[in-house]
Amino acid sequence: MTIVAIIGAGFSGLLTAVQLTKESSGKQLHICLIDQNSYPGRGLAYGTWDDNLLLNVPAGNMSAFPDDSQHFVRYCQEIDPAYHEGTFVSRRIYGDYLEDLLLKAKNEFTFNFEVICANVDAVAKLGKALFSLHMSSEKTLTVNKVILALGHFESSNPLRQNELEMGSKVFLERKDILALCQDEGQNPIVVVGSGLTAVDLVFQLSSSGVRRKMVLVSRRGLIPQSHRVNPKIPAKNLLDILSEVPSTVRAFLRAIRTEIARREVSEGNWRDVINELRPFIPEIWRRLSIYERRRFLTKILPYWDTHRHRLAPIAYKRFISLIECGQVEVLAARVESIEPLSSGWRVQIKRRRQEIVDVIEAIGLFNATGPNSDVNQIKHPLIQQLVRDKLICADELHVGILTTSKYQTIDDQGREVENLFYIGPMLKASYWESIAVPELRVHAARLAKEILIDL
Template sequence: MLLVQLAHLPGGPYDVDVHLVEPRAVPGPGLAYSARRKEYLLNVRAPFLSAFPQEPNHFLNWLAASKTPVCPSDFCSRQTYGKYLQQLTESVLAWPAANGLRFFCHHQKAVAATLTQDGRSATVQLADGHEIRSRRVVLALGNFPPAPDLRLSAEVRRHPGYHSNPWGPQALQNIAPHHSVLLIGSGLTAMDVLLGLAADGHHGPVTVVARSGRWPSVHGPLGQSYLSFYANELAGLTSVAEVVRVVRRHVRQAQQQGQDWRPVIDSLRPDLGRIWQAWPQAEQARFLRHVASIWSVVRHRSPPQNAAAVQRMLDAGIVRMQLGKVTHIETAGTDLQVEVTRGKQRQQVRVQHVISCTGPLLDYSRIPDPLVSSLRAAGHLVPDALHLGITTDEHGALCTAQGQVSDVFYTLGPSRRPAYFESTAVPELRTQAAALAQHLQPFLAAD
């Protein structure tokens, strides 16, 4: 999205080359939208998925022009959205933009980035040994595979029944229809995995282990709204308890008036970043401990058809929910022995496959990616104190270990959760991309 926004910047001509470093054969879809399964649906409706904040109907118009099959209930497949992003990216890479920017794609992985001696640019090293010297480097790294907070032995990690990344290219392919499976987590990733297993004809027992025992909420009807109450009641509140109290009161009022609760939550979306930023770090930590899991359930919802499919599996007894936390996994021959803890109770569950559905790894102090590791070791990239992403300024410029703001390294996307908390969905990402492109525009002329 940043690439596309740069290409659409007004002015110029800019005598600047823009390099996209992307190891995947097809640039654009990334990890989230490369899935080749039609049952993996987006959890945001099509009318809200335009890549351009200023053109809200762009994705809908693309669907009509490309004669894509109708998306059921406005929920398109991830694969469909991947094609949309692929075409946008390819159109930028095909020729210089009207503003003079030239775009190049390197199908390589970046393994390191080091500042030049004068500190005014960086050299990015690619896996094949080539180097790219650049005045600005933007880390658009997306999400990293799940990593449960477990100390797993090398034997478990190598076990064919342990699936650390359900989105990997060969993920889940060795699960036979009758195999027993355990999922860690009950969020949207777990629901996608269940739908994928069902599409493959899986009928073996599936145990879902989750501390809350909650599934994501279901999307309500389109077209409902609720008047924003941020300016009058939430602006300036500095504690989680105060904000939760106000939101709960509005949910009760809506329900008493026969209205759905979802639009109340949705009305907060434009101001979520400001609510988060108004809390001191201690309050943000309190939110993460006590409210974040419930917030995830009510905020990140599932398409109705997905929720109905999972409910059918539950009713049929194929899937069962087990309250608790996975605290240990060890090998047991061809199986895996999983310890599930709930309070003082410990239970052993023996299964043939364990799939981590805990969501992406956000803690940049634990991310083993070589590029991240090199920047972290050099003090150019500083993980935030709450382990949500990277410490940045308001424009996404990385803050160094010395507390300075870099004028070379930037980031956007999930890595900016410390600033916004909500920084993963398309409406937030496209806004960040447009804002960062505009912030970089004066440097394009200067460079």
């Protein structure tokens, strides 16, 4: 019996487990799905019960299975026949969908599928095909293969000042929202960041009854764009255009802009071009040199993110209405310094391309700059242990974890770590496009097949 431990039961971990049960064909396999969350599958993205928080991708592209594009749509239509491919459903429903997938997989695999609610503090390699997992419950588990499906990690500190030097905790957390609702003061809330993470936070604050002004501060002041009201299924006609493009960021951008302009002549839409580009992003990323990748990260990434990672149309309208009524203000600026006040912080911000420093007396700050992908900077016991023991390694640009084409991790000497695998958003080190369901479901299916090859 081969024991496979999957550490992390968010989308990537749960779906890899489901794919293993689906493809195992009677092989001697025991699956241990381990997560601290008592609601496996929901993770950070789908762990909400607020139906006002919608998916950022239409239902037609949210199937858990790459070979069955209508799987999630059929699930939704069992709830309400009015749902269709273009519907942006709630994240709560998608969490229910994943829980349903897990339940069916457990019932099919019966005693050979364990869900363990615990933190894994360390993974020790005992041999070529043997690992020891040390958990916070003081339990130790010995397994043959380990899949790291750890998901996103909290944002790094975006301030120039070190939090430890300030003598107290700076950033508020989502658990602090209730206290903000009960406080009747007028000082605004400062949110560092203006992307999808910041928009989610704004919605949670406003839905919870917070009436304070929210000031979103980001270096360029960009906000996510909206999806089309009736999104189209992506065509597959960009390959010929991209195959002849020189491997530079400038050349790819020029080709994309040219194609967008060509489409718009015939009443096309730039969103269609971005959607059609997604399947080719890994190949483009592989073609770029480290120098060109770095240029993309420093010059283009903020603009790319606002167009690539879009909001559901109704969510976009809701966000814009909060701006128009004055409850939300988006500033192109950076936080220069903060000083503690008796109730809150004195925040100094410097606006983009201006020398004037503005002062905001804020009740508190939220860090919404997005997840940290640099494993050398992530303050998580398991990640720190894996790095220290050279079982995982950051890529040269520190955007993810180095892996082989078979998803095995790579140590700092460039050697694969046998039987230790990674799946999740930090695959962007190799593929870049690896943080959303349409890509991760493909990786989960491929990883499951790699695991089963040797059994």
